[in-house]
Amino acid sequence: MKLLTATSTTQDPDERGGELGLKFGDRFDRAAELYLQHFDDLQIPADTVRCIAETSHAALGVWAPGLAAETEAIAAAAHVELWKLAAVGARTEVLAAAPPRSEGECSTAVFTGVGRAPETMQTWDWHAFLVPDGLLVSLVSEEGRRVKMFTEFGTAAKIGVNDAGLGLHFNILAHTGDSDHGGVSVHAIARRILNEATSLEEAEKIAASAAVSASTCLTVFELHEGSSRAASLELSPSGMGIVRPGEDGWLFHTNHFLDPELCRGDTMPADSTTAERYQHLDAIRGSLAGLGPLDRARAACGGEGAKAAICMTPDTGKPLIDQWCTLLTVCVDVENFALVYYPGRPDEAAAHGLTRF
The missing domain is CATH 3.60.60.10 (Penicillin V Acylase; Chain A)
Structure with a gap:
């Protein structure tokens, strides 16, 4: 894993998301592509993935509007469909739709x-x-x-x-x-x-x-x-x-x-x-x-x-x-x-x- 770094000084979530999306658009796009393929490999139906992603993002918008706005700004700046980026953000919630694998994390x-x-x-x-x-x-x-x-x-x-x-x-x-x-x-x-x-x-x-x-x-x-x-x-x-x-x-x-x-x-x-x-x-x-x-x-x-x-x-x-x-x-x-x-x-x-x- 290659580690990249970013610094943002704005307190505005839209601005921060725009900064991150512009700087790392290809990485956000690649992450979405890899996770969607992973969910497919786990046999989680595509419509289920999208439904969980959209529902989770809607829940985030109510519970933490600033974080939802940041995600939306990243997606817009990175030219990634919002639901696809939200599927990465809700990757644990999507994985909950499939039986846990034989290992865990961390x-x-x-x-x-x-x-x-x-x-x-x-x-x-x-x-x-x-x-x-x-x-x-x-x-x-x-x-x-x-x-x-x-x-x-x-x-x-x-x-x-x-x-x-x-x-x-x-x-x-x-x-x-x-x-x-x-x-x-x-x-x-x-x-x-x-x-x-x-x-x-x-x-x-x-x-x-x-x-x-x-x-x-x-x-x-x-x-x-x-x-x-x-x-x-x-x-x-x-x-x-x-x-x-x-x-x-x-x-x-x-x-x-x-x-x-x-x-x-x-x-x-x-x-x-x-x-x-x-x-x-x-x-x-x-x-x-x-x-x-x-x-x-x-x-x-x-x-x-x-x-x-x-x-x-x-x-x-x-x-x-x-x-x-x-x-x-x-x-x-x-x-x-x-x-x-x-x-x-x-x-x-x-x-x-x-x-x-």
Whole structure:
């Protein structure tokens, strides 16, 4: 995955969308083309994809008009049909119309406590063929918050930080309540939290206000007066669960529900590695704290290097749609308002170094 960067200083969503669409029109168009083909490969009917995309965008227009306007401006400037770009923005909602695959996405670790800034790391696992390019954006929200985020071309946000000392990681989930009803995009919820929230309580309130049709976990963390807090917000059409760190300050999340009520409806396939990855993080907690981002990436492998459970390498013996890859290793530095990343696995990050954005 090649990472491209953009900076926008306007607080006007139409202007921002126009800037992004003009600068990266070919990337937005390519992302829409790749995702529509992927949905077809998953045997999701084309009319279902369009219906979910349009319904989800309409829901976004009510819940977050500025984000809807930004999407519309990107589509216009990039000369991409709005519903096609909206299908990328609602890619999790479209995927909810098909049974979950045997794998999930992403492993997250956050360490918080009194007298310390959050120490975080996430692997972002997805299909390399779907994301030849990723996007790092620095922007100013309508509310005046400075935001830095990583996302795909066409999705509102994924992983990020704002200048209020609040950051966010992102993990997909699957639940019996998921449907093709086309609710507010979970990626838009992540973006609105980054745009507006200055505390965990505000982030929880924003997330709880959205009617969703697909499940996802947003792990939110903050630094306030020298101490840090975190919570995993497990979003589902059946409700929102909130998971707090353990007594030792650690909070881990992969791709299964941890909330005791919501986990009863978990539909992540039994052959997913989500439990294995969670157990790996839990097992190395004693050696992961108190490290800088580079050493944290190295320690996260637990001495196993590329063979660590959280490091995904595509199995070329499987169909393309079942080939998973760790496309990004990222630490969120809320204290210094930065994303520290490497476009690959944690063992590769440890070997080649991290970049600060």
